[in-house]
Amino acid sequence: VNKVLTFDKLEDYIDNGMYMNAICGPTAGRIDSGVYELNGTVVLSKNGGDHHLHGGDDSYARKYFDYEISDDSVVFSLDTNNSEYPGKQRIQITYKLIESHLEITFEATSDVDIPMNLTSHIYFNAFEEESVLENKMRISSYRRLELIKQVPVGPIEDKRFQNMSKIIELDDPFILEDGNPSIIYQSKNTVLEVDTDYDSVVVYTQNYACPEFKGIQKGICFETQKWPNGINIEGYDAVLKAGQKYKHVT
Ligand code: G6D
Secondary structure, eight states, X not given: OOOBOOOSSGGGGTSOTTOTTOEEOSBOSEEGGGEEESSSEEEOOOOBTTBEETTGGGOGGGSOOEEEEOSSEEEEEEEEOOTTSSSOEEEEEEEEEETTEEEEEEEEEESSOEEOBOEEOOEEEOTXXXXXXXXXXXXXXSEEEEEETTEEEEEEEOOTTSEESSOOOOEEEEEOOSOSSSEEEEOSSOXXXXXXXXXXXXXXXXXXXXXXXXXXXXXXXXXXXXXXXGGGSTTOOOEEOTTOOEEEEO
């Protein structure tokens, strides 16, 4: 039984406002006002209102990756220079089936310092329900990143979301604490457990539709990632240094 949202037509996946099941990067989430300071000022497109969203118009979500299939995994790779960011990056995303779970490995290298923050924008569906808001969610977090005009500005304590018997409309970044699993999303008959070595997750309850997909809150995303807008948050290490390896697993 299908547990994720899908488009009917392949071409709809290329350019849609939902980032349906896409890999977003170099920077998942919003970069405040499309500007960051790293070895000088970098000015990016504002493709998400007043901010830069999910890597902008040249996002990895809009690119064709090479792929290699083996018996239990598929490896997607991309050598790119997102036209808005400096330098060249090599991205590798591995989806691996291990018994009843899917393991996604995010890897990247860059020839210059860059704020790298890759995420998977998979929409899990409402399982047996009509809306994801009917389902439960538990999250191993007591802090979230405060949003000012949709932009994360820094951590604040908030324990309201640790154990939700009914999910509310969300588009919020949560700071994950050690906990196994990090997130449980469940309906009467189905349980999804999400575990990750990332330090945060944006929970998004599909609050917007797009022409290719009717209806809202039919899907929920657990966009595990580094702190969105982390490059603009004092003290947060958001930078992939030139020649360094970026690797995270969810
Ligand atoms: C909206 O604010 C939300 C994002 O978090 C989401 O990823 C996107 O729609 C698909 O811009």
